Amino acid sequence: MAVASDVPKESFRLSMLIYDTRFRSLTIQVVVLILFALAVAWLLNNTVQNLAIRGKEFNYAFLWQRAGYDIQQQLIPYTNDSTHFRALLVGLLNTLAVAVVGCVLATILGIFVGVMRLSHNWLISRLMTVYVEVFRNVPVLLWILLAYVILSETTPEPRAFRVTDEMLAAGQAPAARMWLWDTVAVTNRGMNIPAPVFDRPLGTLALGPLTLNLTFLALLAVIAASVWVNRRLVAAARRQQEETGERPATWWKSLLILFVPAIALLAALGFHLETPALKGFNFQGGILVAHSFTALTVALTLYTAAFIAEIVRAGIMAISRGQTEAAYALGLRPGRTMRLVILPQALRVIVPPLISQYLNLTKNTSLGIAVSYLDLRGTLGGITLNQTGRELECMLLMMLIYLSISLIISGVMNIYNRSVQLKAR
Amino acid sequence: QATLEAVKARGELICGSNTGLTGFGNPDANGNWVGFDVDLCRAVAAAVLGDPTKVKFVPTTGETRFTALQSGEVDLLVRNSTWTASRDSELALDFVAVNYYDGQGFMVKKDLGVSSAKELDGATVCIQTGTTTELNLADFFKQNNISYQPVTVADDSEAQRQFLAGACDTYTTDASGLAASRATMPNPGDYIILPEIISKEPLGPVVRHGDNNWGDIVRWTFFALLIAEEKGVTKANIEEVATSTSDEEVKRLLGVSGDMGAKFGLPNDAFKKAIAANGNYGEIFAANIGEGTSINLARGLNALWTQGGLQYAAPFR
Amino acid sequence: MQVSDEVAVQISRMNKWYGTFHVLRDIDMTVRRGERIVICGPSGSGKSTLIRCINRLEEHQSGQIVVDGTELTSDLKNIDKVRSEVGMVFQHFNLFPHLTILENCTLAPIWVRKIPKREAEETAMHFLRKVKIPEQANKYPGQLSGGQQQRVAIARSLCMKPRIMLFDEPTSALDPEMIKEVLDTMIELAEEGMTMLCVTHEMGFAQAVANRVVFMDQGQIVEQNEPKEFFSNPKSERTKLFLSQILGH
Amino acid sequence: MQVSDEVAVQISRMNKWYGTFHVLRDIDMTVRRGERIVICGPSGSGKSTLIRCINRLEEHQSGQIVVDGTELTSDLKNIDKVRSEVGMVFQHFNLFPHLTILENCTLAPIWVRKIPKREAEETAMHFLRKVKIPEQANKYPGQLSGGQQQRVAIARSLCMKPRIMLFDEPTSALDPEMIKEVLDTMIELAEEGMTMLCVTHEMGFAQAVANRVVFMDQGQIVEQNEPKEFFSNPKSERTKLFLSQILGH
């Protein structure tokens, strides 16, 4: 009888590095790590050599030099005397503006279209199908160009708004008019909307490189306070409803709480709207929302929404018919069934692919230059790169920024995702 | 490492070109590159390799052009690039000549009622990005203490479309580009180019810093074209001139006497071949962008110095 | 366990087609308040379709269905009314997995009946106690066993205080031990006098609680009778064949 | 059906944990060549884990497992050797759906044993004939019934000419009619003297072929005995309880 303890205990041999499951993975990892380190070292060495050959050095000092160029849309103050870094920030904010607005709109539109595609209305579901297929299967660059051209070719020039003395004398009306009681002008350059102006602003507070606008802060604080009070009110009402079944009328209280303090503050600050007016070549005053922004946002929204619609549709279809039937059998109407039963479940299926659509949209904002939109790629990766000739620095920085944005988006979404995970046994 | 040897070994000149700029360089329906800048490349190819067709054109964008040159991807960049101090120094490039003296100008619609760029306060300006235009523009408006709305456009055709649609009041780029655009608009008469030229834009061939022989070859190929015009040597009469001329400089130029070509490391008749490829400077100008063509540019600053222009070649001796 | 004279469901000359396939043919049936009817028949005979027509999960194309005095037409108001009077329990429970057991039970009362949440929760707990799982109220459906889930489904229906309950093979997706739990709950319900229509193959259940067994085949009602009579003395050949299969199993 | 003195599998003081959960506790067991052992016990008692340890699909943390003279350690060569000596049949067959039945059977002989394809196919056909489905050789697993698939799985293991066969509930995923097909095959195999360890609840099978029945609970071997003794005269309370459930079912 062979006894188990007869088997001799092995001492360490070199071959165990490969053939012993305990060491094997260690060996592989060490080899991989060495290869990786070698590759990195090789790349770095090459880069250093190449930089030396070209007499360049790797540093970001150029970011603090004068940029010297102008940018059409600026969310923070910027002139051509500002630094390249400031231009980078302007570009980054422009990128984020499109990304944020685009993601929100694309989600709304995508859900709408996705639900409509499941509609029983033949025409609507077909129209939605056509929309989805057409947008999904043509490069997004084309849609961006198209949106821009349509916006700028179908709207009037600022000149068309002009009223000259002869026209007054002849009783002629100008070729184009402003909208919404003469507050909004849509020209072929963009939308001029009224800007909020304060006669008695609170001034600004300089905190190192950051300048805080106190007026805005005050306004935000008041609104936040009102919202908080209102939520208390609604919560109280809900409690009462839960206890008695009667819900006290709260809408007028809500209105008061929400609006009176804000309006009072606005009045105190001397708030009024500055409406745009035609002066010279363009409308002056107010805020100009350039068509390049609108077009990029609209095109990315439409393009991404087509994908989101498919995701939403698939998500809804993944919910078994039994759920709908159970909800109907309980007497829930189709709209409520969708909102209370189907969508909350579908969201779990929808969110992961939705994240990658958000990422795609954000990355696609880098095509903005095709329609004259100066985003991060247009400033840092375009004009700054061109003017300074620092392609290595600019490109690496740009990748780093995009990468951070992407990681933040997917990080946030992953947290959400984990929080809605279905509980199961 | 020497570019000349590399080109000879390869049997082909690689010339960085624009991705498509009317009159200066773009492929035609058959894929043959044509244009003012292209012809200079062909002349260099003819000088170095004896055959003007042995050129490969690599389209480069505003961002990629200098890197392509620095990294050796192209031997020579002839792509309407402005000669500036920082490009010469910081980017380690050499501008070896100026084949076109340009300047940044403005185009407006006639019925706008503007006759000077200084009246453009508050106007929306379409700028073609990728060169020095953005900076010149900012400086100009700043100096004159007027404001503007910049619309930074990626390429010429898009800028032209926006300008025509009235999305910008004025379109600014190099005057040659403006003229080319205007020539192809539905009603060219409706548009005017304003008199202000707000910058100097000397455009010329660029080579890598440090390879002086190669730089000399490109420079002197270009000068050869200028001298040829000056001396009345044309594509048509070059053979005849070569045999009959008594002008010593022309003789040296065409390799009939002396060993000037050899001094550059080229065959003695190299410059003759360069001229024979597409004719002299004037001919190249006239054929691609000159007054007979639909682009219809006047010689202006680009006339020979003898005719009041700036094109001036050093003596060939 | 008394049956009143009042009519709860009245189906007359009802026909239904799926496309060109004639699923239900000239169905006539009267259910009185308090009656407990078991529907059986071979697979594909239209049992499910019949009871799904009663709360309009399926539309019938001709004939009349009157539930509690309300005729089912394409009028949405009538449909809503009938659905809130009729509870339904499905083979696969169809609980809402994203809501807790308690929320499953209070969802419809709150949104359809507009009952205060507090009150709805009390009702829900009452019925959960009745189906013997009050302690699971804050779990999610995925955390319960099949038998428990089906009992929640019954409680969920009951929370709407329906006057009629429909069951579509409520036990056929369950393991044997769990079947008993659910049947017990249903028997208890029957004893309280609930009007019930139940598609099931549990003949023990039929014998124990049904007033009437309805046998369907090929979209028709072939035979209906008291359970004792039905099992001991089936009239048609089809029924005999079917019973021999079912009981022999 | 003779049992030799040679030891096929020797397990001594073997312990296994999943994380902090102690699944197998101090298992001692000797299997002799030619023995046929049936392992039974309640769900979760660690039966599957035990036999999966024998071909190192699971790693044990302490104690020894010696299979056919080779100790299972982290040495890959030993593991490979043991695995090619030990065949395993799973509950869910785990056939390779993208390969034909024949390819399923020849894959391992060709790639692991390096047997020429021709020869491997002959062996495969031999064993397919043995499990009575030679005519299915060129079909894909998806085209066979469950019972046929399980027989293919057995044939696939046999093609490696294993000296020991492990079965993990080979019939529990099958419909009643098919169970018999598979059990017949296993009985035949047993009659040829194959060393077998079989996790199963088919007590008929155990009585018919097992030399020994091992009863496990909570990660321990509670009782082992000859089948006759085991069924007629269980010693521990646990076993009695378990047998009453199983046989009463």
Place this chain on the structure above:
Amino acid sequence: MLPPQPPPTRESGVVKWLHENLFSSWLNGILTVVGLIILALIIKSALPWWLNGVWHASSLGECREIIAASAGEGATGACWAVIRERWHQFIFGFYPPALWWRPILAFGLLFVAIGPVLYAGQKRVLTTMIGSAFLGLLITLWLASAPAMVFVGLVVLLGALAALAQTRPGALLWFTAAFPALCFLLLWGGSFWTPVMAMAGFAILAVVARLLAGRVGAPVAVGLGIVAAVIWWLYVSGPVAGAFASVAPLGLEPVKSDQFGGFLLAIVIGVTAISCSLPVGILLALGRQSNMFIVKTLSVGFIEFIRGVPLITLLFTASLLLQYFLPPNTQFDIILRVIILVTFFAAAYLAEVIRGGLAALPRGQYEAADALGLDYWQAQRLIIMPQALKVSIPGIVSTFIGLFKDTTLVAFVGLMDPLKGVTQIVRADINWKGIYWEPYIYVGAIFFLICFGMSRYSMYLERKLKTDHR
């Protein structure tokens, strides 16, 4: 028993259809009307432009004159003449017209080569695919006026393949394996021996790995095989190819990659990148699934990095930064560099797709493979990957569609993509300067046809795979 009756027809067909599908409720009615109004507006605004289209003109100015003459002053109209004159540049770039048959043939054979992957062993489908490829090629080659020899070659080649499909459909995979070399030869031309020697490198890899596997174990053997193959490619294959070429100078007229443009370029980049990225993607997916911390971290890092930055920055890396990262004075073709970066891009996306496929495999498959004694790589190659890849095919196709659309971005580094690159050179032509919509519509329509076709096909595959995969 009652016999079944036909269903009642309450209303006549059209009315009923309208009622059920368009006006079943007032909400639906409103939606219908809104939909109709939108449709009408779109048609109204675009119709005249389409109707006034001009096909025969030699410049934009001429187009304008013709439209003004026929539709009145100020009328707008499409100038399709530009497409008539330049259509080939959008498709082939500057590829010499006399050689158009080569890309066409390569593209047609691509379908034949994909067949055995998608439909392994299915004789009928494979034969149909070969047949339809043959017909399609016959027509397009005739249109491209290919030389007669090409037709002879085509008949012989596809005839042989069809015969093979009938007798030993499995063997068609060898054609797939050889296709990259054939495709390279057809597209770029040059010596016949260059691609052959390149393929020989893979053969060397396989032989070395096979021979050594017994002695040093599979991973080391494959490593050595790769080293041998790399040595072959770097130092030996060139001279050997040269030697063969001097003995038997077979080959096709070379075409330089700067002559590639338009859809030809897009397809070459897309197809090459997807097929090259497949092995990389598989390795990354396995790395990401692995329980070795470093391997996993590196894989995740690579995947997330590539997926986190816009493709356009990767393209700039190809054109601007690669010059810094590679040893001084290494230069290679910009198209090649772009393909390499796009390959990385596709690999990261494919890795995620394949990871999905791996996750869809039941654990039992791994266990069965282990229990049979297969080692890790054998199990991957024989059991896991064939199944995981099959499940992933729809995902791979949609990645390809996305990639194919994204190839338009190569215009930003100066390549002649169909959408922006070619359009720009066409518009730089003095005759067509100022033209805007027509090239976009033409290119957009072709993109739509290709992508829509592929996405439909992948849906079909998805449905098919779902049913036949257990």
